[in-house]
Amino acid sequence: GENVEQHPSTLSVQEGDSAVIKCTYSDSASNYFPWYKQELGKRPQLIIDIRSNVGEKKDQRIAVTLNKTAKHFSLHITETQPEDSAVYFCAASIGRGGADGLTFGKGTHLIIQP
Amino acid sequence: DSGVTQTPKHLITATGQRVTLRCSPRSGDLSVYWYQQSLDQGLQFLIQYYNGEERAKGNILERFSAQQFPDLHSELNLSSLELGDSALYFCASTDSLHAAGELFFGEGSRLTVL
Numbered sequence: 466g467e468n469v470e471q472h473p474s475t476l477s478v479q480e481g482d483s484a485v486i487k488c489t490y491s492d493s494a495s496n497y498f499p500w501y502k503q504e505l506g507k508r509p510q511l512i513i514d515i516r517s518n519v520g521e522k523k524d525q526r527i528a529v530t531l532n533k534t535a536k537h538f539s540l541h542i543t544e545t546q547p548e549d550s551a552v553y554f555c556a557a558s559i560g561r562g563g564a565d566g567l568t569f570g571k572g573t574h575l576i577i578q579p
Numbered sequence: 580d581s582g583v584t585q586t587p588k589h590l591i592t593a594t595g596q597r598v599t600l601r602c603s604p605r606s607g608d609l610s611v612y613w614y615q616q617s618l619d620q621g622l623q624f625l626i627q628y629y630n631g632e633e634r635a636k637g638n639i640l641e642r643f644s645a646q647q648f649p650d651l652h653s654e655l656n657l658s659s660l661e662l663g664d665s666a667l668y669f670c671a672s673t674d675s676l677h678a679a680g681e682l683f684f685g686e687g688s689r690l691t692v693l
Contacts, residue, residue: 466637471621497679508581508669508684509622516679554622558679566612566624566635567682 467492469557471570479578484545486573488555489537495557498531498538499567503552512553513540542575550577582606585670585685593693597658600688604651604672610634611653612682613645616667628653629676660692 468491478484490498499514515522515529515538522529526545531538542549555570582605592598604611613625624637628647639645642660647653657664667689671682 499681508686510581510684511681514681558677566627566637568624569614569622571619571621 467495467557467559467568469555469568469570471555471573473573474571475574475576477576477578478545480545480547482545484540484542484549484575486540486553486555486575487537488539488557488570489535490557490568491536492557492559493533493536494559497558498529499556499558500527500529500540501554501556501569503554503572505551509554545575545577547577547579550575581683581685583670583672583683583685585668585688587688588686589689589691591691591693592660594660594662596660596692597656598660598690600655600657600668600670600690602653602655602670602672602685604653604670605674605683608672608674608683609651610673610676611647611651612671612673613639613653613655614669614671616669616687617665622669625655634676657690660690662692665690665692 471488496517501509502512503509526543528541552572554572556567558567584603586601609630612627615623625639627635645655667687669687671684
Protein backbone atom coordinates (compact mmCIF):
# COMPACT_ATOMS: atom_id res chain seq x y z
CA GLY A 466 0.00 0.00 0.00
CA GLU A 467 0.84 3.67 -0.05
CA ASN A 468 3.43 5.02 2.39
CA VAL A 469 3.75 8.74 3.10
CA GLU A 470 6.80 10.18 4.84
CA GLN A 471 6.63 13.71 6.28
CA HIS A 472 9.43 16.00 7.48
CA PRO A 473 10.20 17.66 9.77
CA SER A 474 8.20 16.37 12.73
CA THR A 475 8.55 19.75 14.46
CA LEU A 476 9.21 23.12 12.86
CA SER A 477 9.70 26.36 14.75
CA VAL A 478 9.79 29.63 12.80
CA GLN A 479 9.68 33.30 13.69
CA GLU A 480 6.44 35.10 13.04
CA GLY A 481 6.56 36.59 9.57
CA ASP A 482 9.02 34.03 8.23
CA SER A 483 8.18 31.23 5.81
CA ALA A 484 7.62 27.58 6.69
CA VAL A 485 8.10 24.59 4.41
CA ILE A 486 6.92 21.04 5.12
CA LYS A 487 7.91 18.20 2.83
CA CYS A 488 6.34 14.84 2.07
CA THR A 489 7.25 11.88 -0.08
CA TYR A 490 4.97 9.10 -1.25
CA SER A 491 5.68 5.60 -2.48
CA ASP A 492 2.88 4.69 -4.90
CA SER A 493 3.32 6.30 -8.31
CA ALA A 494 -0.40 5.71 -8.93
CA SER A 495 -1.32 8.30 -6.27
CA ASN A 496 -2.91 11.32 -7.88
CA TYR A 497 -4.48 13.37 -5.09
CA PHE A 498 -2.47 15.14 -2.39
CA PRO A 499 -4.31 17.11 0.30
CA TRP A 500 -2.96 18.96 3.32
CA TYR A 501 -4.88 19.07 6.57
CA LYS A 502 -4.42 21.39 9.54
CA GLN A 503 -5.26 20.24 13.04
CA GLU A 504 -5.35 22.77 15.84
CA LEU A 505 -4.92 21.53 19.38
CA GLY A 506 -7.89 19.48 20.50
CA LYS A 507 -9.74 19.96 17.23
CA ARG A 508 -10.52 17.97 14.12
CA PRO A 509 -8.32 17.94 11.01
CA GLN A 510 -9.49 20.37 8.33
CA LEU A 511 -8.49 20.58 4.69
CA ILE A 512 -6.46 23.69 3.87
CA ILE A 513 -5.30 22.99 0.34
CA ASP A 514 -5.03 20.10 -2.10
CA ILE A 515 -3.38 19.35 -5.41
CA ARG A 516 -3.98 16.78 -8.11
CA SER A 517 -1.32 15.06 -10.17
CA ASN A 518 -2.05 17.04 -13.34
CA VAL A 519 -0.96 20.26 -11.62
CA GLY A 520 2.52 21.21 -10.44
CA GLU A 521 1.67 24.05 -8.09
CA LYS A 522 -1.35 25.58 -6.43
CA LYS A 523 -1.66 28.72 -4.33
CA ASP A 524 -4.27 30.06 -1.96
CA GLN A 525 -3.30 33.37 -0.37
CA ARG A 526 -0.37 32.65 1.99
CA ILE A 527 -0.25 28.92 1.39
CA ALA A 528 0.98 27.00 -1.62
CA VAL A 529 1.61 23.39 -2.48
CA THR A 530 4.08 22.06 -5.04
CA LEU A 531 4.16 18.58 -6.52
CA ASN A 532 7.04 16.76 -8.20
CA LYS A 533 5.62 13.55 -9.65
CA THR A 534 8.94 12.31 -10.93
CA ALA A 535 10.54 12.51 -7.51
CA LYS A 536 7.28 11.56 -5.78
CA HIS A 537 7.36 14.42 -3.36
CA PHE A 538 5.16 17.38 -2.52
CA SER A 539 5.58 20.34 -0.22
CA LEU A 540 3.51 22.85 1.70
CA HIS A 541 4.73 26.44 1.78
CA ILE A 542 3.35 29.00 4.22
CA THR A 543 4.55 32.57 3.81
CA GLU A 544 4.32 35.48 6.28
CA THR A 545 3.50 33.09 9.11
CA GLN A 546 1.13 34.27 11.82
CA PRO A 547 0.40 32.96 15.35
CA GLU A 548 -2.81 31.31 14.14
CA ASP A 549 -0.73 29.13 11.81
CA SER A 550 0.52 27.21 14.86
CA ALA A 551 -0.94 23.71 14.51
CA VAL A 552 -0.13 20.20 13.35
CA TYR A 553 -0.10 19.83 9.58
CA PHE A 554 -0.67 16.50 7.85
CA CYS A 555 0.05 15.66 4.25
CA ALA A 556 -1.77 12.77 2.59
CA ALA A 557 -1.90 10.82 -0.65
CA SER A 558 -4.61 8.87 -2.39
CA ILE A 559 -4.86 6.76 -5.49
CA GLY A 560 -8.46 7.82 -5.86
CA ARG A 561 -9.34 5.66 -8.81
CA GLY A 562 -10.44 2.15 -9.53
CA GLY A 563 -11.44 0.54 -6.27
CA ALA A 564 -12.14 2.55 -3.18
CA ASP A 565 -9.19 3.50 -1.04
CA GLY A 566 -8.35 5.28 2.13
CA LEU A 567 -6.37 8.45 2.40
CA THR A 568 -2.86 7.71 3.69
CA PHE A 569 -1.54 10.42 5.99
CA GLY A 570 1.97 11.38 6.98
CA LYS A 571 2.75 11.46 10.69
CA GLY A 572 2.34 15.20 10.92
CA THR A 573 4.45 18.30 11.47
CA HIS A 574 4.00 20.40 14.57
CA LEU A 575 4.45 23.98 13.37
CA ILE A 576 5.31 26.48 16.10
CA ILE A 577 5.20 30.18 15.30
CA GLN A 578 7.49 32.11 17.64
CA PRO A 579 6.38 35.70 18.40
CA ASP B 580 -19.04 22.57 12.25
CA SER B 581 -18.27 19.86 9.68
CA GLY B 582 -21.70 18.24 9.85
CA VAL B 583 -20.19 14.95 11.01
CA THR B 584 -21.30 13.88 14.47
CA GLN B 585 -19.42 11.47 16.68
CA THR B 586 -20.46 10.03 20.02
CA PRO B 587 -19.35 9.68 22.69
CA LYS B 588 -16.79 12.49 22.89
CA HIS B 589 -14.95 10.83 25.73
CA LEU B 590 -14.94 7.25 26.96
CA ILE B 591 -12.99 5.67 29.79
CA THR B 592 -13.02 1.91 30.17
CA ALA B 593 -10.92 -0.98 31.42
CA THR B 594 -8.75 -3.49 29.62
CA GLY B 595 -10.65 -6.43 28.21
CA GLN B 596 -13.84 -4.44 27.73
CA ARG B 597 -15.76 -3.68 24.53
CA VAL B 598 -16.93 -0.28 23.32
CA THR B 599 -18.88 1.08 20.39
CA LEU B 600 -18.19 4.42 18.76
CA ARG B 601 -20.85 6.00 16.63
CA CYS B 602 -20.63 8.32 13.64
CA SER B 603 -23.30 10.18 11.70
CA PRO B 604 -21.95 11.48 8.38
CA ARG B 605 -22.82 14.77 6.71
CA SER B 606 -26.22 14.78 5.11
CA GLY B 607 -25.95 13.15 1.69
CA ASP B 608 -22.50 11.65 2.22
CA LEU B 609 -22.39 7.95 1.43
CA SER B 610 -18.76 7.30 2.35
CA VAL B 611 -17.52 6.97 5.92
CA TYR B 612 -13.91 6.57 6.97
CA TRP B 613 -12.54 5.65 10.40
CA TYR B 614 -9.12 6.83 11.55
CA GLN B 615 -7.16 6.23 14.73
CA GLN B 616 -4.93 9.01 16.02
CA SER B 617 -2.27 8.18 18.58
CA LEU B 618 0.43 10.57 19.77
CA ASP B 619 3.26 9.08 17.75
CA GLN B 620 1.40 7.51 14.84
CA GLY B 621 -0.48 10.35 13.24
CA LEU B 622 -3.74 9.47 11.51
CA GLN B 623 -3.97 5.74 10.81
CA PHE B 624 -6.62 4.66 8.33
CA LEU B 625 -8.75 1.84 9.73
CA ILE B 626 -11.65 1.17 7.38
CA GLN B 627 -13.99 2.73 4.83
CA TYR B 628 -17.66 2.06 4.12
CA TYR B 629 -19.61 3.28 1.14
CA ASN B 630 -23.40 3.07 1.06
CA GLY B 631 -23.44 0.22 3.54
CA GLU B 632 -20.62 -1.84 2.08
CA GLU B 633 -17.04 -2.20 3.24
CA ARG B 634 -14.82 -0.78 0.50
CA ALA B 635 -11.30 -0.45 1.89
CA LYS B 636 -9.38 -1.72 4.86
CA GLY B 637 -6.31 -0.25 6.43
CA ASN B 638 -4.44 -1.21 9.55
CA ILE B 639 -7.49 -2.39 11.45
CA LEU B 640 -6.95 -5.01 14.13
CA GLU B 641 -9.03 -8.19 14.13
CA ARG B 642 -10.40 -7.10 17.53
CA PHE B 643 -11.97 -4.11 15.79
CA SER B 644 -14.95 -4.19 13.48
CA ALA B 645 -17.23 -1.68 11.87
CA GLN B 646 -20.46 -1.43 9.96
CA GLN B 647 -22.56 1.12 8.16
CA PHE B 648 -26.31 0.99 8.56
CA PRO B 649 -29.07 1.75 6.02
CA ASP B 650 -29.44 5.26 7.43
CA LEU B 651 -25.69 5.66 6.67
CA HIS B 652 -24.53 6.09 10.22
CA SER B 653 -21.56 3.94 11.13
CA GLU B 654 -20.33 2.22 14.25
CA LEU B 655 -16.81 1.13 15.16
CA ASN B 656 -16.67 -1.73 17.63
CA LEU B 657 -13.52 -2.21 19.67
CA SER B 658 -13.26 -5.38 21.76
CA SER B 659 -10.80 -7.02 24.16
CA LEU B 660 -9.41 -3.56 24.73
CA GLU B 661 -5.75 -3.08 25.52
CA LEU B 662 -3.90 -0.10 26.96
CA GLY B 663 -2.47 0.62 23.52
CA ASP B 664 -5.93 1.13 22.09
CA SER B 665 -6.14 4.44 23.94
CA ALA B 666 -6.39 7.02 21.19
CA LEU B 667 -8.57 9.56 19.47
CA TYR B 668 -10.85 7.90 16.93
CA PHE B 669 -12.04 10.07 14.05
CA CYS B 670 -14.81 9.46 11.63
CA ALA B 671 -14.81 11.34 8.33
CA SER B 672 -17.30 11.45 5.51
CA THR B 673 -17.38 12.43 1.88
CA ASP B 674 -19.88 12.17 -0.91
CA SER B 675 -17.75 10.08 -3.25
CA LEU B 676 -16.50 6.51 -3.30
CA HIS B 677 -12.88 7.56 -3.72
CA ALA B 678 -10.72 9.55 -1.33
CA ALA B 679 -10.14 12.16 -4.03
CA GLY B 680 -11.80 15.13 -2.41
CA GLU B 681 -12.21 16.76 0.96
CA LEU B 682 -12.85 14.50 3.92
CA PHE B 683 -15.03 16.11 6.56
CA PHE B 684 -13.94 14.99 10.02
CA GLY B 685 -16.01 14.74 13.14
CA GLU B 686 -14.70 16.03 16.46
CA GLY B 687 -13.48 12.57 17.42
CA SER B 688 -14.08 10.12 20.25
CA ARG B 689 -11.31 10.00 22.83
CA LEU B 690 -10.92 6.50 24.23
CA THR B 691 -8.93 5.91 27.39
CA VAL B 692 -8.27 2.32 28.41
CA LEU B 693 -7.14 1.88 32.00
